Amino acid sequence: MNLHKNHPYHLVDYSPWPILGAVSAMITMIGLIKWFHYFNNNLFFTGSLITMMIMFQWWRDIVREGTFQGLHTFSVTIGLRWGMILFITSEVFFFASFFWSFFHSSLTPTIELGMLWPPKGISPFNPLEIPLLNTLILLTSGLTVTWAHHSIMENNFQQTFQSLCLTVLLGIYFSLLQGYEYIQSPFTISDSVYGSTFFMATGFHGLHVIIGTTFLLTCLLRHLKNHFSSFHHFGFEAAAWYWHFVDVVWLFLYISMYWWGS
Numbered sequence: 001m002n003l004h005k006n007h008p009y010h011l012v013d014y015s016p017w018p019i020l021g022a023v024s025a026m027i028t029m030i031g032l033i034k035w036f037h038y039f040n041n042n043l044f045f046t047g048s049l050i051t052m053m054i055m056f057q058w059w060r061d062i063v064r065e066g067t068f069q070g071l072h073t074f075s076v077t078i079g080l081r082w083g084m085i086l087f088i089t090s091e092v093f094f095f096a097s098f099f100w101s102f103f104h105s106s107l108t109p110t111i112e113l114g115m116l117w118p119p120k121g122i123s124p125f126n127p128l129e130i131p132l133l134n135t136l137i138l139l140t141s142g143l144t145v146t147w148a149h150h151s152i153m154e155n156n157f158q159q160t161f162q163s164l165c166l167t168v169l170l171g172i173y174f175s176l177l178q179g180y181e182y183i184q185s186p187f188t189i190s191d192s193v194y195g196s197t198f199f200m201a202t203g204f205h206g207l208h209v210i211i212g213t214t215f216l217l218t219c220l221l222r223h224l225k226n227h228f229s230s231f232h233h234f235g236f237e238a239a240a241w242y243w244h245f246v247d248v249v250w251l252f253l254y255i256s257m258y259w260w261g262s
Helices: 017-038 042-068 074-107 130-153 157-183 192-224 234-260
Strands: none
Touching: 017 042, 042 192, 042 234, 074 192, 074 234, 130 157, 130 192, 130 234, 157 192, 192 234
8 A cells, every 4th residue: 555645535455345245245146036936045144144244344444444544535535425425316216216116006006906006905004003103213313313413523422322322223123113014014015016016115115224223333333432523424424314315215105105005
């Protein structure tokens, strides 16, 4: 690594993690197909374990570069911000495809669906029970993560710790409630286009909640190690942006699929 550079940019060193990450993701997807077709999940869990190990080591290297080696200069953080903005934009279009599919079928239900929505035989969830509680949980977590952000900017260590703990606990609580809701569901993903669109959209959102919770838990551990300061905490900001995105997607899911669509 060149320590005597005359520019503010970070030219990364050679790393094994991109190619190994791609191979492990391929193993995971092949394992998923094997699980669906042959009811054997060994390869899927092996690939997932390898992927998580690579993620841990890759992000450990990034934390080391940004926190201890000082390589994340102002110019670099601008690039990181744009990268996160573009990533969240791609996620918006990802979920837009699910909403498009849902509204395409629900606004003009075909004769195969009985020309009504929800289709005949489907008993949708009561939007005033667990879905409403989960909405309150995510809205509250949006407040606590904003509290954490302001606490970091004010160098208030204790309040940052408290608010991040609350946010992580609320994220875990949301996932547990959604898992319980899925277990109690009176319909499955194979029950017409209603089941398909419902479980694809809410399932991928649930996955994003788990990823966001892990992101914030990592920020909590980094906070305990004093990695953040009032002017250098983009790792947390990226997690907060992602969490607010998850919040907004859930509001659209709740209004359209749980309330209007039922």
